[in-house]
Amino acid sequence: MISFFDERQLRHAPLRELHNGAWTPYAECADRARNIREAIGTPAPARDFGMAPIEAVHDADYLAFLKGAHAAWRAALREDDAIAYTWPVVRRRKLSLDRIDARLGQYSFDASTPIAEGTWDGAYWSAQTALTALDAVLAGARTAFALCRPPGHHAGADYLGGYCYLNNAAIAAQHAHAAGAGPVAILDVDYHHGNGTQDIFEARGDIFFASIHANPATDYPYYWGHADETGSGDGDGATLNIPMPRGTRIDAYLAALDIALARINDWGARLLVLSFGADTFSGDPISHFAIETEDFATIGARIAALGLPTAIIMEGGYAVGDLGGNVARFLSGFQD
Amino acid sequence: MISFFDERQLRHAPLRELHNGAWTPYAECADRARNIREAIGTPAPARDFGMAPIEAVHDADYLAFLKGAHAAWRAALREDDAIAYTWPVVRRRKLSLDRIDARLGQYSFDASTPIAEGTWDGAYWSAQTALTALDAVLAGARTAFALCRPPGHHAGADYLGGYCYLNNAAIAAQHAHAAGAGPVAILDVDYHHGNGTQDIFEARGDIFFASIHANPATDYPYYWGHADETGSGDGDGATLNIPMPRGTRIDAYLAALDIALARINDWGARLLVLSFGADTFSGDPISHFAIETEDFATIGARIAALGLPTAIIMEGGYAVGDLGGNVARFLSGFQD
Ligand SMILES: [Zn+2]
Ligand SMILES: [Zn+2]
Numbered sequence: 001m002i003s004f005f006d007e008r009q010l011r012h013a014p015l016r017e018l019h020n021g022a023w024t025p026y027a028e029c030a031d032r033a034r035n036i037r038e039a040i041g042t043p044a045p046a047r048d049f050g051m052a053p054i055e056a057v058h059d060a061d062y063l064a065f066l067k068g069a070h071a072a073w074r075a076a077l078r079e080d081d082a083i084a085y086t087w088p089v090v091r092r093r094k095l096s097l098d099r100i101d102a103r104l105g106q107y108s109f110d111a112s113t114p115i116a117e118g119t120w121d122g123a124y125w126s127a128q129t130a131l132t133a134l135d136a137v138l139a140g141a142r143t144a145f146a147l148c149r150p151p152g153h154h155a156g157a158d159y160l161g162g163y164c165y166l167n168n169a170a171i172a173a174q175h176a177h178a179a180g181a182g183p184v185a186i187l188d189v190d191y192h193h194g195n196g197t198q199d200i201f202e203a204r205g206d207i208f209f210a211s212i213h214a215n216p217a218t219d220y221p222y223y224w225g226h227a228d229e230t231g232s233g234d235g236d237g238a239t240l241n242i243p244m245p246r247g248t249r250i251d252a253y254l255a256a257l258d259i260a261l262a263r264i265n266d267w268g269a270r271l272l273v274l275s276f277g278a279d280t281f282s283g284d285p286i287s288h289f290a291i292e293t294e295d296f297a298t299i300g301a302r303i304a305a306l307g308l309p310t311a312i313i314m315e316g317g318y319a320v321g322d323l324g325g326n327v328a329r330f331l332s333g334f335q336d
Numbered sequence: 337m338i339s340f341f342d343e344r345q346l347r348h349a350p351l352r353e354l355h356n357g358a359w360t361p362y363a364e365c366a367d368r369a370r371n372i373r374e375a376i377g378t379p380a381p382a383r384d385f386g387m388a389p390i391e392a393v394h395d396a397d398y399l400a401f402l403k404g405a406h407a408a409w410r411a412a413l414r415e416d417d418a419i420a421y422t423w424p425v426v427r428r429r430k431l432s433l434d435r436i437d438a439r440l441g442q443y444s445f446d447a448s449t450p451i452a453e454g455t456w457d458g459a460y461w462s463a464q465t466a467l468t469a470l471d472a473v474l475a476g477a478r479t480a481f482a483l484c485r486p487p488g489h490h491a492g493a494d495y496l497g498g499y500c501y502l503n504n505a506a507i508a509a510q511h512a513h514a515a516g517a518g519p520v521a522i523l524d525v526d527y528h529h530g531n532g533t534q535d536i537f538e539a540r541g542d543i544f545f546a547s548i549h550a551n552p553a554t555d556y557p558y559y560w561g562h563a564d565e566t567g568s569g570d571g572d573g574a575t576l577n578i579p580m581p582r583g584t585r586i587d588a589y590l591a592a593l594d595i596a597l598a599r600i601n602d603w604g605a606r607l608l609v610l611s612f613g614a615d616t617f618s619g620d621p622i623s624h625f626a627i628e629t630e631d632f633a634t635i636g637a638r639i640a641a642l643g644l645p646t647a648i649i650m651e652g653g654y655a656v657g658d659l660g661g662n663v664a665r666f667l668s669g670f671q672d
Contacts, residue, residue, distance in 0.1 A: 018421045018447065020412075020414060021417075021418065021421070021437075022415070022416075078356060078357050078358075081357075085353075085357070085446055085447045086445060086448065086498075086556065087423040087425050088425060088445070089424060089445040090445075091535075091560065092425055092426065095558075096553065097552075097553050097558055098553045099554050101357075101558075102552075102553070106559070108425075109426075110422035110423065111354065111447050112421055112422065159425060159426075217432065217434045217438070218434050218435050218438075219435070222433055222435070222438035222441065223422075223424035223428065223431065223441070224424075226431065
């Protein structure tokens with residue numbers, strides 16, 4: 001399978017995150033991408049599609065914030081990476097705020113996603129990698145793999161969180177939609193709910209979003225991804241959430257996957273953007289499903305059987321040593 | 337002036353807070369209350385009004401969370417104080433969540449307000465102290481001072497934040513309203529906007545809320561307290577926010593105060609709940625107004641001239657060594 005990666009994605013390297021009440025080393029480390037790159041051969045470099053396809057998904061004020069946040073943090077004489085400490089949980093609205101701490105909370109939803117010196121570069125090139133893979137599919141490739149990192153599916157139109165800054169899958173899906181390749185469906189098979197992607201499209205009926213993920217009552221991101229979230233307005237019915245319990249094994253997983261694939265098929269999708277996280281792996285240090293390495297090929301093949309042109313966008317997966325092997329196995333399922 | 341305090345308020349003693357991206361010692365320390373107590377003589381103990389007046393303001397699920405959160409944190413084998421790391425910034429709604437980290441974010445808006453072992457006891461007795469002072473006013477006292485700590489004005493009906501857990505001023509105001517002592521007005525003269533109090537009453541027309549505070553574009557709590565927030569629905573026009581710039585001195589402060597007092601008078605208030613923070617003091621370590629110790633008597637006298645029965649509820653003030661003197665000076669303004 002043709003795959004894409006840009007070295008500049010490695011410039012994003014936060015030091016630590018706040019998790020379960022304490023600082024821990026940053027789980028979404030650059031070595032994740034290196035490990036995958038080694039396992040899948042030699043990815044082609046990303047092309048630069050510029051800001052327009054990013055601006056088609058993210059708000060201009062958020063993008064300006066994201067570009068300038070680390071410099072503003074340093075200008076305020078703060079050390080290390082930029083991180084918020086307070087958030088607008090009620091009556092959130094557009095506001096013109098001066099202080100960097102205020103703006104960090106305005107544009108984020110957790111304390112686990114710092115903005116480091118190289119974050120903008122890394123996120124920008126991660127998005128370009130997604131667009132490059134999508135473009136290959138538009139040009140006729142049956143499938144293409146974007147080794148995106150940082151990941152994207154937790155990022156909303158105007159907020160970061162969950163290690164995500166720019167929503168690579170949403171940017172690719174919107175780009176495909178704008179190119180007339182739709183109807184476009186997004187399938188999210190990361191361990192965690194793709195709350196940012198859902199939020200971006202939840203009021204739209206022209207892009208379908210389906211996610212299979214750990215029950216948010218027990219697992220991040222907690223506040224989104226519950227089964228009763230099915231879209232609103234024009235998007236009513238165009239969102240499908242299938243929460244699964246901790247300990248889920250391949251058989252139960254495939255049953256859920258079949259439901260999601262049938263819905264995508266019934267909806268009439270002509271192109272698939274696939275948010276793929278390998279953190280469903282049994283050995284993932286922050287996740288709790290029981291998918292084994294060999295299962296990933298089965299999952300990949302099941303999705304491939306849908307028969308849609310597919311851009312595969314890398315999301316999570318934190319068992320760094322096993323990550324490349326799991327990704328390669330998943331991709332192999334598309335190549336039968 | 338008659339004053340009230342309960343020793344059990346001192347049981348609340350978090351270790352640290354996340355502020356500007358790093359852990360700092362907890363600014364809202366128990367010594368604040370000790371310093372005030374020494375300066376104002378011997379406060380009378382609080383009476384116990386039970387849970388009903390607290391439940392009249394706060395949601396039952398939030399109260400159950402607050403009582404049990406620290407034990408749940410320890411049961412999850414976490415160390416130190418309970419603190420959230422992710423928050424529902426969009427589509428916040430009632431959810432049944434299992435994990436303590438999920439519930440911490442569901443019921444808070446910052447990472448600066450830990451739940452320690454003695455937090456429930458401290459917050460409960462702080463609320464009872466407010467109710468005891470309010471009761472003294474209902475019984476005929478012209479003014480009464482509640483040495484509340486932890487403070488309350490940042491806490492909403494179902495969330496904590498800004499060192500606040502139970503909204504003492506809102507609980508007192510609602511209790512006065514229920515007792516038929518209204519119309520009740522709340523005036524908040526803490527350095528920071530009383531966002532929790534505003535949120536609790538913002539859709540109600542029967543309790544007026546006015547606040548003079550640092551411009552939220554530069555100062556906590558950032559997302560609330562802007563001048564265009566004037567209430568909604570039945571409460572349209574019953575909220576008044578007067579943001580003031582950093583560096584505000586007594587003359588400008590009194591001009592703003594006169595506007596707020598005139599509105600409260602015009603509105604027909606018959607009882608005043610006063611959220612008083614001494615963090616407007618020039619020497620406050622986390623605030624940026626230029627009110628001097630002698631100014632506090634002037635401010636107190638100006639509010640006293642409104643001629644309303646007044647329950648004074650202690651909020652912020654972090655220049656611990658000067659705190660008692662500033663509070664005593666403020667209270668002296670009511671006794672001419
Ligand atoms: Zn994930
Ligand atoms: Zn304050």
